[in-house]
Amino acid sequence: MNINSNNFQPNGPRPKHLTIGRIGMYGFIFMCALFFLMPLYVMIVTSLKDMDEIRSENLLYIPKALSFYAWPKAWSEACTGFVCEGLKPGLINSIKITIPSVIVSVSLGALNGYALAFWRFKGAYFFFGLCLFGAFIPYQVMVYPLLKIESAIGIYSSLPGIILVHTIFGMPILTLIFRNFYASLPIDLFKAARIDGGNFIKIFFYVIIPMSTPITIVAVILQVTGIWNDFLLGLVFAGRDNQPMTVQLNNIVQVDYGVAEYNVDMAATILTSLVPLFVYFISGRWFVRGIAAGAIKG
Amino acid sequence: MKNSVEVKNISFSYGKTEILNDLSLDIKEGEFMVLLGPSGCGKTTLLNCIAGLLDLTDGQIWIEDDNVTWKEPKDRHIGMVFQSYALYPSMTVEKNLSFGLRMMGTAKKIIDEKIEKAANLLQINELLKRKPSQLSGGQRQRVAIGRALVRDAKVFLFDEPLSNLDAKLRAELRYEIKKLHRDLSNTMIYVTHDQIEAMTLADRISVMKDGLIQQLDTPKQIYNKPANLFVAGFIGSPSMNFLNAKFDKSNQNLIIGKRHINISKYENTNDLIDDQQVVFGIRPENIIIDKNENSILCKVELVEPMGADTLVWTSIEGTPISIRLEGSSNYNLNDEINISFDINKSSIFDSKSEERI
Amino acid sequence: MYYLTKNLASKISLLPMIIISLTVFVGCIIYSFIYSLTGSKLIPALNYVGFQQYERLFKSRKWDVAVENIFIYGFVFTIGCLVIGFLLAVLIDQKIRGESLFRTIFLYPYAMSFVVTGLVWKWVLNPTFGLEHSMHLWGFDWFKLDWLVNRELAIYAVCIAAVWQGAGFVMVLMLAGLRGIDEDIWKSLSIEGIPKWRSYLFVILPMIRPMVVTSIVLIAAGVVKVYDLILALTSGGPGYATTTPAMYVMENFFSRANLGQAFAASIIMFISVVCILAPWAYYEFYFRNKEAK
Numbered sequence: 001m002n003i004n005s006n007n008f009q010p011n012g013p014r015p016k017h018l019t020i021g022r023i024g025m026y027g028f029i030f031m032c033a034l035f036f037l038m039p040l041y042v043m044i045v046t047s048l049k050d051m052d053e054i055r056s057e058n059l060l061y062i063p064k065a066l067s068f069y070a071w072p073k074a075w076s077e078a079c080t081g082f083v084c085e086g087l088k089p090g091l092i093n094s095i096k097i098t099i100p101s102v103i104v105s106v107s108l109g110a111l112n113g114y115a116l117a118f119w120r121f122k123g124a125y126f127f128f129g130l131c132l133f134g135a136f137i138p139y140q141v142m143v144y145p146l147l148k149i150e151s152a153i154g155i156y157s158s159l160p161g162i163i164l165v166h167t168i169f170g171m172p173i174l175t176l177i178f179r180n181f182y183a184s185l186p187i188d189l190f191k192a193a194r195i196d197g198g199n200f201i202k203i204f205f206y207v208i209i210p211m212s213t214p215i216t217i218v219a220v221i222l223q224v225t226g227i228w229n230d231f232l233l234g235l236v237f238a239g240r241d242n243q244p245m246t247v248q249l250n251n252i253v254q255v256d257y258g259v260a261e262y263n264v265d266m267a268a269t270i271l272t273s274l275v276p277l278f279v280y281f282i283s284g285r286w287f288v289r290g291i292a293a294g295a296i297k298g
Numbered sequence: 299m300k301n302s303v304e305v306k307n308i309s310f311s312y313g314k315t316e317i318l319n320d321l322s323l324d325i326k327e328g329e330f331m332v333l334l335g336p337s338g339c340g341k342t343t344l345l346n347c348i349a350g351l352l353d354l355t356d357g358q359i360w361i362e363d364d365n366v367t368w369k370e371p372k373d374r375h376i377g378m379v380f381q382s383y384a385l386y387p388s389m390t391v392e393k394n395l396s397f398g399l400r401m402m403g404t405a406k407k408i409i410d411e412k413i414e415k416a417a418n419l420l421q422i423n424e425l426l427k428r429k430p431s432q433l434s435g436g437q438r439q440r441v442a443i444g445r446a447l448v449r450d451a452k453v454f455l456f457d458e459p460l461s462n463l464d465a466k467l468r469a470e471l472r473y474e475i476k477k478l479h480r481d482l483s484n485t486m487i488y489v490t491h492d493q494i495e496a497m498t499l500a501d502r503i504s505v506m507k508d509g510l511i512q513q514l515d516t517p518k519q520i521y522n523k524p525a526n527l528f529v530a531g532f533i534g535s536p537s538m539n540f541l542n543a544k545f546d547k548s549n550q551n552l553i554i555g556k557r558h559i560n561i562s563k564y565e566n567t568n569d570l571i572d573d574q575q576v577v578f579g580i581r582p583e584n585i586i587i588d589k590n591e592n593s594i595l596c597k598v599e600l601v602e603p604m605g606a607d608t609l610v611w612t613s614i615e616g617t618p619i620s621i622r623l624e625g626s627s628n629y630n631l632n633d634e635i636n637i638s639f640d641i642n643k644s645s646i647f648d649s650k651s652e653e654r655i
Numbered sequence: 656m657y658y659l660t661k662n663l664a665s666k667i668s669l670l671p672m673i674i675i676s677l678t679v680f681v682g683c684i685i686y687s688f689i690y691s692l693t694g695s696k697l698i699p700a701l702n703y704v705g706f707q708q709y710e711r712l713f714k715s716r717k718w719d720v721a722v723e724n725i726f727i728y729g730f731v732f733t734i735g736c737l738v739i740g741f742l743l744a745v746l747i748d749q750k751i752r753g754e755s756l757f758r759t760i761f762l763y764p765y766a767m768s769f770v771v772t773g774l775v776w777k778w779v780l781n782p783t784f785g786l787e788h789s790m791h792l793w794g795f796d797w798f799k800l801d802w803l804v805n806r807e808l809a810i811y812a813v814c815i816a817a818v819w820q821g822a823g824f825v826m827v828l829m830l831a832g833l834r835g836i837d838e839d840i841w842k843s844l845s846i847e848g849i850p851k852w853r854s855y856l857f858v859i860l861p862m863i864r865p866m867v868v869t870s871i872v873l874i875a876a877g878v879v880k881v882y883d884l885i886l887a888l889t890s891g892g893p894g895y896a897t898t899t900p901a902m903y904v905m906e907n908f909f910s911r912a913n914l915g916q917a918f919a920a921s922i923i924m925f926i927s928v929v930c931i932l933a934p935w936a937y938y939e940f941y942f943r944n945k946e947a948k
Contacts, residue, residue, distance in 0.1 A: 029746050032739075033760045036819065039775045040763070046778065059779070059789045111668050119665030127673045129940075134680030136932055138880040140904040141921040144914070145683035148699070168675050175672065188384035188457070191351045192445070196398030197372035200664035206397070210388030229768030231883040236909075246770045250887055253774050262778060273771045280766035281759070288762070288827050 047071065047267040054262050070263035074271055078264055080251035087271050090248035094228055094275075097244055101163045102223045105170035109219060110212060112171065113178025114204055118190050128175065135172035143236050150237065157239030165237045166227050174219055181215040182208065218290040221283050225276045245272045301360075302327040302485035303348060303453055308357030310343055317343045318509045320357070328483045334496040335506035336532070341489045342457060344506075348487065349455055350374050362452050372401075374453075377446025381458040383438040385430035391441050392426040398449050409448075416447040419478070436467045443478070456488040460495060472498060493533050497521065505529050522643065527652040530579050530645055536609065538579045539619045542649070547572035552646075554578070555615035560592055563641040566655050575649035582609065582622035584640040593636040598629050612637070684925060691918035699914055708919035718920065721898045724810050728899070729878040731811065735818035736874055737867070740825025745855055747826070748833045758830075762823035769820070773887025776816035777803065806896040809889050813897055816888055817881070825870050832863030872935045879928050900924050 042059060049057070050067040057064070076086040116128055146165065150156035155164065193203045234244035243251075249272045253265045280287050303325040310318040317340050325331045333341040346352040348359055350371040358367045366374045385394050392413060399409045417423045420440045430438055439459055446454055456475075460468045476499055479486055490496055496503050497517045504514040505528075513525035524530035530538045543552040543559070547570070550562040559578065561567060570576070596619070600611035603625070610621045610629050621637065629635065646655045694704045712718050743761055747754055764772065779785050782801045790798035802812040836859060844854045860867070882901040885891060891898040900920060907917035 025746060025749065026751070029743075029751065029757060032743060032746075033757060036760050036764065036823070039779055039819065042779055043775055054784060058792045059785055108671060112672050115665040115668045121666060124665075124669060127669070127676050130680060131672055131676040133932065133936075134676060136876045136928055137680065137684070138901060138921075138924050138928060140880070140882065140901045141687060141925045142679060142683040143905075144908050144917065144921075145686040146679060148686075149678070168679055171672060171675060186380075186382045186384060188380035188382045189386065191346075191349070191371075192378065192380060192384040192442075193386070193397075194351065195349060195371045195376060195378050196445070196449070197401035198397075200668070202401060206401075207386050207388075210386075225766055229770075231768060231770045231886075232905075246768050246883075249774070250770050253777075253887075254890065262781075262784065265774065266778065269771050269774050273767045276766040276768070277763065280763055284755075284759070287766070288758075 043266045043270055047074075047263050047270060049263055051259075051261060051263060067263070070261070070267040073261075074252070074264045074267035078252045078268060079255065080248050081255075087245060087248055087252070087268055090243060090245035091271070093238070093242045093248075094245040096159060097162050097166070097234070097238065097242065098224060098227045100159075101166035101170070101227050102220055104163065105167045105174055105223055106216065106219045108167065108171055109174025110178045110209075110216070111204070112175040113180075113182055114208055115200075116175065116179045117182035117185075118187075118203075119200060128179075131172045132176060135169070139169070139232055143232070147236060156237065159238075159242050162234065162238040162242060162244075165233050166230070169233070170223055170226065174223070177219060177222075178212075178215060181212070185211065217283070217286050221279055221287055221290040224279055225287075228275050300327055300363075301325065302329065302362060303487065304358075304360040305344070305348065306358040306360065308344075308347060308359065309355045310340075310347055310352060311355050316509070318347070321509065321511065323504060323511065323514070325485060325487060327485055330479050330486045330488065330499055330501045332496040332500035332503045333487065333489045333506060334493060334500075334503050334532075335491065335512075337491060339506040340509040341491075341506050343509075345455055345457055345487060345489045348453075349376055349378055372398075375451055376453045376455055377449045377451030378455040378457065379439070379442045379446055379459045381461050383430070383435075383442045383462075385438055385441060385445075387430050389429075390426065391422065391428055391430070391433070394430065394441060395426075395444050395448050398445065412448045412450075413444075416444040419447065419481075420444050420474075435463050436471060439463065439471060440474075443475070452484065454484050454486040456486065456490075458490055459488075461490070461492070468495075475499065493535070497533075505532065507532075523654065524579075524645060525654055527577060527579075527647050530647070530654075534581060536582055536620050536622075538581050538645070539585070539617075541578045541580075541614060541617055541619075543576055543578045545570045545572065545574045545576055552576070552578055557594055557614060559594075559639060559641075561641050561644075561646070564644065564646060565642075566646075569655050570646070576655065577647040577649055577652075579645040579647060580639050581643065582620045584643040585619070585621045586638050586640060587621070587623070587635050588638055589636040590638055593638040595634060595636055598631055598633045598635060601629055601631065610635075684922075687918045687921055687925070691915060691922050693915050693918075695914035695918070697912040697914070704915070708915045709923075712916060712919050712923070717895050717898060718900070718903055720895060721900045721903045724897060725878065725881075725899050727810050728814055728817070728881065729875065731814040732817045732821070732878060733871060733874045735814060736821050736825045737870060739818060739822040740870070741829050741860075741867075743822065743826040744829035744833055747830060758826075761826055764820045765824045767820065769881075769883035770887045772816050772820045773884045773889075776812065776819070777888050780812055803889060804893055806893055809893060809897045813881075813885055813888055817884060820884075821874065821877075825874070828866055828870050829863065832866035833859065836862060868935065868938075872931065875931045876928060879924055879931070 038060075045062055046054060046059070047070050048066050048068070049063045050065075050069060053064060053067075074086055076088050077084055078086045116124055146168075147156055150161050150164070155161040189207065190203065193207045198207065228244075229246065230244065231246040231250065234247050238244060238247070249268050252268050283290075301324045303323075305321060305323040305325075307320050307322050308318055309316070309320055321340075321344065323344075333344060335341045343352065347354055348361075350359075350366065350369060354367065358365055360366065361374050361376070385391075386397065389397065395413050395416060396409045399412065413426070414423075417426060420443060422437065422440050422444060425433060425437055425441065430441070433441065442459070459475075460471055463471065472495055475488075479499075488495075488499060500517050502514060503517055503520050505512045505520060507528055513520055513529045515523075515525075520529060521533055524533060524538075527540070531540070541552075541554050543554045545551075546553055546558075549560070550567060551558045551560055561578075594614060596612040596614065598610055598612055599618075602609040602611070605625055607625050608623045608627050608629075610623055610627075612619050612621065612635065619637075623629075647653060648655055690699050690701075691708055692703050692705060693700060694702050694707070747758060747761075751757070767775075780800060780803050781788075782804055785800070787798060787800040790800070802808040840858070840862075841854075844858060849858070880901060881899055882905065885897055885899055885902060889897045891902050901924065904917050904920045904924065907913040907920065
């Protein structure tokens, strides 16, 4: 009797059960995943269909016959207003805007963050707080006066004009994330560098910058996606010749005349989001750190 | 002997919080001075003020007969070693050592010579090409000391340099620092909260509390003749035993409840007045188990064998008393013992002022 | 002199920040306020009219709709993002398989611009060829998804698109909070036998309260700014059913040449943002500092 019942005593690893709760959980998470993926999927399949199929067939079906008509058209022929050059000029403009804006704003943010973290003086935090508060003010409130300032110094509606605007609006948050990063470094390091005879500039270049790689990656990701995705500032400040991709995309899709070509619209939409999506997929964890850093204390 | 560092009436406050107030301290040339105290006592602040990393609110700091109060840290002839090592993570050990010299624009040849000398002294030659992340804690601290060495500093400042290391390494590096001081005979100022480090390293210890120097003396004096109750309780482990008592002038007795202790052998009994409330302090090793006319009968309440010696706990009038005995001694719970005190080595403090009498 | 030259390099390096915070952030607001008191039309002019622009603003039917929309949008979007974001964070926190894949899926919309988000959902919700069409082809003839052309429902279409874009962001913030919870808390909860959902709701959620507050503030500050998304998705239509304060401001600045009105509306926007931020900033920087002391 005893020996027999012993056989049924728990022994070894506990057998695993897929509980109802866990099945339900996976079910829910799959449904959510489908909801989140659906627009991306629809975008891609629509861009590969021809207009007849789009009109007659199901939005959610994969294309019967692959049609690549939409892509070259979106790239180089679609009309924005009276110009029909596709998104290509927009892409070039976006690159011309993004690269200098990112470099200038990140360098300035790093320098400010460094000065605030290690060399603060009376009143520095007051201005920083003011600046940070400014980051939350809706752009619409500042757009017009800023436009006036820019026209007064003669850079409104030009490449330097839009770069300056991106730098201004990027600076508070970048200063914040660099400051927080530098404040997390051991202060002893900075003291040691001062005893070793470094001054403001030398310590920045020899000691601080070499240690800033991770936070710089975060800042660059934050800025590249932010500036690439910007619409409002590009619309107002870039001028007709420098319109970024987002503005051109909106113009292409929102045309008031002619037949709407949804496949071209979707191809153009995908083209516009390629850069940020690329940044997102290759940077993965860094992207997450970037938005968390941009948000947590902001 | 002339003074190497003179701290003259300095004050320092953070906003409204006053951390140091009118503090003065002279450190002699070649002296090993330890600033000892619990956290928040202002010892690190004082060190940072000497280094020039914090700006004084008031007062002066002189290093090597030079008023450096307003000088940059780099111009004060100091080297500093930090608790967190503060090695530049992006540079190799060699670059770490040479950073200060490169900042001053020293010739490459001289830099190499100095690094080699320092590396030999600290036995870190093999590590020169490595990055700080590839070093152990002990190695990192050696490099940090080396960084102070190559600068030819007149005064070495140590900010709790061993606190991040485990017990074994700490003992090892303590020995090295002592040896270094013996060989270099530079002035050294060393901040710690560890009394063993203080006792073993210091020529003089300055015990601090609440931004004030409580006692400034040799380790021996501080241990044997603590200036006040705080110093007496802070130094020594286990801590000194304290008994509240009243002085009876007529027969030179301390009255503790129903017990009497004759203190006619105490050095300064003349300064005591009749009926004065005092605290009688006696270190665990100065209690003797011995039956005589002056002894007190107690019961063993707890025994803590610690290897080299044994700690026996008992109590007098409800106050717990620890007695340090040889490791070989054998006492059991509830044994009855007669204890008496080595009055010569005891300390008596005034209850109100807490000062030693 | 000593105190002036001290940290001089630092002062110089912070000069751009000081100039910007003074001229742009403070200067622009003051400029806007001054001109909101004028009758400026096409160009800014100092013909003061007192608070007439504000009176006109509050009487405007369109502004009413815009304010109503921003409240609906703000409420639905904030709640939607918080609930979905928290739920997703909790699910991802359950040591599920393919965690990083799911995280990638939930967050990728956040990498997209508002314009792209708006255009995609405009297509998906297209009443002729979009999801409604699909459902009809599948035989669900009764299915109706005409939100974009429905005056009452169009604003909710905006909400869906916005939640789709922003929920992943809240998830990341919440997940960071959840991952910061001490393992020992979970151990003690499981020894006391408290069910998971209860633990999350009554123990963990209060513990990550700072994260929740931060999320709410960030979302709320974003709500007031909403512009690109609506422009792309509905262009403020049908009619002006989905217009928002930001759109109202932009229209009056750039297409209706009614500067005074635009300035007045922008000042109201500014004040509402201050009302959202001030209590939070007070709590975060002042109150907490005090508590810490």
